[in-house]
Amino acid sequence: MREGASAEQLAKAVRWEPMVSSWLGGQVLADHIPIIRGRATGTTRQKVQSELRITVPPTSVENGRLRRWRPDAPEHALAKNGQVLDVSLNVEGTLIRIGRYKVHDWKENGDGSIDVWGKGMLHDIDEDRLQAATGPRDDGTLRSEFARLTPSYMSAQFDPTLVDRECPKAMEWPKERLDALYEIADAWPARLREDAWGGIRILPPLPDAPIPLISLHDGPDGTLIAAPLSDTREGAPNVFVVTSSADGVEAQAIVSIDNGPMSAAGEYHPVPEFFSSPLLRDEADCLAAALTHRAESLRRTKIRSATLAPDPRIELDDPIELIIGYETDEQVTAWGYVVGFDLPLTPRDGEMQADVAVF
Incomplete structure (x- = not known):
């Protein structure tokens, strides 16, 4: 669960504002990018787990000066030459970090507005393939080899409860760097996740039974709108x-x-x-x-696709309680883990979506 506003604040909040800045290395290219609309998404179903979509006006006025937002120069704040968008939400004066996204594409619309697509920082590792196959060092362990294969521009934090062990010497990882990191995590076993600062977290497997940190319900004073259930055989081995x-x-x-x-x-x-x-x-x-x-x-096939009022606390793997038909004779309670979310960044972007793998 993301740190920031409490459930009480979110229940009362009527305004929130996206805070988006652009960075190139350690240089700030823009400290406040105006957003017409936007959404941040996350999923456990893809190697690169997070994405960003925003629309920016053609121009804005900053300190009495006109600023144009079409990225017509390599060093422009929205260009795709290494620029990183840092995204937070200001909810009633409380800042909640959402993530960091490398600009991947941009497109000018007929009205002059600019659509920008960003990918989570794991995409850099996916593109930054190993230039030659490599094997573990003589004293290599799961932790040390994960750290060695992680590029220097990316941080990696290891949960202290993970038990490290030696890597066999007679093996090689091919050129797909991100696949190699996932292989280490799968063999550990551990979870590989991207954090809100654009780094990597290596975490223990989720408990078999979720203990909810967040409870959502429909009805009066509730923020849950609907949570229809689906199930599939696709990707469901036994x-x-x-x-x-x-x-x-x-x-x-x-x-x-x-x-x-x-x-x-x-x-x-x-x-x-x-x-x-x-x-x-x-x-x-x-x-x-x-x-x-x-x-x-x-836990990855039986899904309740929840539609709810925007709740920026929710992130991947959060244990959540959903109460449908709250305080009625038809009340149903489901517990599960978040496997995907689609978070609006402005009030005009509508409701939030959260996919919860339920038990």
Whole structure:
């Protein structure tokens, strides 16, 4: 959950304002970019987890001077030459950080306004491919190799509860740098997330059962508008086969969903998923990874797509309680984790969307 305004403040707030600045390295190119409309999105379903879309007016007046917002010079605040947009929301005087986004595209509209698309900072790592295959150093561990493969312009913070271990020497990562980081996280097992400052956080797997930090309900005084439910077989395996590909190691773990509607022994029928990595040293490592994959599968298909009043506290992985039909005979309560959000940046942009993987 993002730090900033409290639930009481958000319930009473009628105004919020996007605070968007542009940076190129350590230089501020614009400390306040006017926004006509905009949305910030996040998802756990993509390698690059966050995106930004904003529309900026053709011109604005700053300190009595006209400023043009079409990026017609390489060093312009909205150009795509390394410019980073830093985004926060000012909610009734309380600042809530949303994220940092590298400008990726821009387009001039017929009315002169400028549409700008930004991608989260993980996109830089996705583009910054390794120039040659590389293997671990002699004393390399999961943590040290993750840090070594992370470019120097990106910070990485490791949760202290993660237990580090040695990397096998006889392995290589190919040229896809971001894939290599995800492989280390998957084998650990851990979660790789981008933080609001544009850095990386390496976190332990989510608990099997969420303990909600945020409760949303519909009805009087509620901020939840609707939360229809959907479910799919797509991306929903029920057998998880994890093996070590390290030289001289014969280790494997197979776990399955053994009860409920997705049981591999039932009419759902087996749908296997395979994961292999030389970072897995033995059966215990394979089992930990397999159990994590099983937990993720159980929570990524049954989704309540919540429509709600904008709540900038909500971010990926937040445990949330949804109460539908609040204080009626039809009341339904669902707990789950946020797997996607679409946050409006101005009041005119309408409601917020949040996808919650429910149990």
